[in-house]
Amino acid sequence: MTVPQIPKGFRDFLPQKMTVRKRVISLMTEVFESFGFEPLDTPCLEYAETLEGKYGEEGEKLIYKFEDRGGRNVALRYDLTIPLCRVVSAYPELIKPFKRYQIAPVWRADKPQKGRFREFYQCDIDIIGTESVYAEGELLAITDTVLRRLDFDNFLIRINNRKVMNAFALCCGLQTKDFTPFLRSLDKLDKIGSEGVLKDLADIGILNSKLEKSLTDFIINHSVGSDPLSEMASIVAQTEEGEEGMAELEIIRDSLSAYGVSEDNYIFDFSLARGLDYYTGPVFETIVKEPKIGSITGGGRYDNLIGLFSKNTIPATGSSFGLERLVTVLEEQEAEKNVYGNTQVLITCFDDPLMKENMKAAAILRDSGIKTEIYFEKIKLRKQLTYAANRLINFVIIMGPDEVMEKKLTLRDMTLGTQETVLQKDMVEKIKSRLLKK
């Protein structure tokens, strides 16, 4: 008999992995809610046409489409942004600004390969219904808070603005129709290098000498400068869009300062393009130095996207955390640390008549917030201790007939390998004080 496989690009998450994933999810939930975001859930399945034409040429191919048994074209959701836009259009009664978070799986019909999956989680925060760039300041403060609280060693939030880049392109002599091709080329900078980008721009016929010089001076050789904002302002501020975009970046800088975000944690980086065509204002992503896994968050303003579904355009901005990449970084950072399981106490099984005492003790421990498991079968004590050790359980409680009679128990500390006799009435206090020291 062969054990059934799961489809390629899909994964099981066993408890040890899940414990890390759940820790990240609950930390994010806590931070998102602390900023006033509320939960939303949408179906895993959407009509294919709801998703089609939204993700650009490359994205379009990756929509996980199929025909259902009624012959309807449906698709597993590609991301959480388009379903959100659909929801905002479908429920005009939602109070604006509408600040929602959603942490849920998405699907891509991608070729499965190392680090690329067909099913993975996105964790999105979006603010719908305000043109204010304080919204972006908040999204970035949240990004900083989440990553600091996860003890990330080394992260950098890169910030740019589509308006500034459009103004830059305009000031370098490009026409409006060339803005998107220009950004698509720039987006490949990390992959193909500056030579590659310049060649790419030449190939599509939009490279001129002014663009080449400005691009080289201000963008390619200038990811870290003394004051990138004022230098860029000197190029683009004479255009209306450039002035607007620079003012927005100033508001973001002021917001991050007011929120106390360290200047080491973010940078204004005019080489940041972000792939998606639908961004209209500030764009941002977060990278980590180690491990090399690309961006761990990404987002931006998309003021025209909801208009595709609705009579009214509604301004919107959002950011997405990639759960898998966050977990990869955490696992790398924590590889050295001692990891404990969820369960804190195992009560061993002496024999059937005494099981009632175990259940009573377990009920008391659980009511005190101590995660407690009972062993159900009368096997050798040594084997029960091995089970506790393998499960990474901190303490073992042993109660035989003598202990029960004397209202005592033996408490074994699995980390230290020591054990002591404790009065049953002191059990909770004893374990709690010991757990605090771990």
Add this chain to the structure above:
Amino acid sequence: MTVPQIPKGFRDFLPQKMTVRKRVISLMTEVFESFGFEPLDTPCLEYAETLEGKYGEEGEKLIYKFEDRGGRNVALRYDLTIPLCRVVSAYPELIKPFKRYQIAPVWRADKPQKGRFREFYQCDIDIIGTESVYAEGELLAITDTVLRRLDFDNFLIRINNRKVMNAFALCCGLQTKDFTPFLRSLDKLDKIGSEGVLKDLADIGILNSKLEKSLTDFIINHSVGSDPLSEMASIVAQTEEGEEGMAELEIIRDSLSAYGVSEDNYIFDFSLARGLDYYTGPVFETIVKEPKIGSITGGGRYDNLIGLFSKNTIPATGSSFGLERLVTVLEEQEAEKNVYGNTQVLITCFDDPLMKENMKAAAILRDSGIKTEIYFEKIKLRKQLTYAANRLINFVIIMGPDEVMEKKLTLRDMTLGTQETVLQKDMVEKIKSRLLKK
């Protein structure tokens, strides 16, 4: 332009609904973990053949199957039990007993109608690798704990045992091959009544006078008796399976007593069949009197199911909570109560220069665990207060230039409609003490 629809039988959950759903999920998670259960996640998609042939004739039709773009037959998971069995077979290294929980959506190709959906959540706990019926005692203690902590007014856990029912059928003169048809008929009791069941049994040719009499006496007219266990024992105890089954029910009774589960909350009910063919021992479900929505939990022992995927049979037992039905009951119970939103404080926007002060105050409140939102746009104060009222936010903080200069703020209690001037340094303490009183 028409707003896109979502496929029939699928649902959006807006924040107000989601808040209740998340509250139930996090309470369940807490209780499950307090009993030593660990999280597992499996793909939403499985190969169709993994699921086929497991859910009986009716279930088979409801598997949400489709062909993927590579021509493979896949299916959205039907439940969380079969994926668990696959996982247990695929990872023999998992330490046994393996106690896992999983809270996740499942799909059915059902005809969408009131209260029936194609996508809904199951919340499962299972214990794999022990034949001990203390496992069932624990599953039922968890059921009781979850429902009590959700303040359920009126619930009843019904408990039976397939071994007892087989012995009962045997003692009434049925052959082994007739046991399953007998249980399938009995399973319809709530729908078609006792007349219906007797007719059904006669139609399939397995009704005899002894079965008719015993069924009428001990099951149909006997859902509540003085001591149903000893009365049933008098019929079935002469068979080995009957004796075993009755002993298991005694262990469950003793466990529930040790865990302190109220006798009002459970009943041994020999009319309980539970639809699925794969159960082998104890079976159980929970019903509520109001609203009339069928069972809110269900489960049982399935010692032979994992053997379908693996060389070794591995004993297993589990229980499943239906999230949608739990939420329906809660919403009915709480309809009268005042519901508050997630967010506790709104800081209003006076003008741009003062926004920095708002962000600083918000950061302090959030660090103290108070969920705080900033209003981003300078609109009339009255409109900002309306926003706070509509969002069900408890407090509003107003800071104009005078307040900022004097390091004060105006704190408005949205429930009472009162406001007072507070020193900024006392803000956290003030709000926390007021929140405690709500």
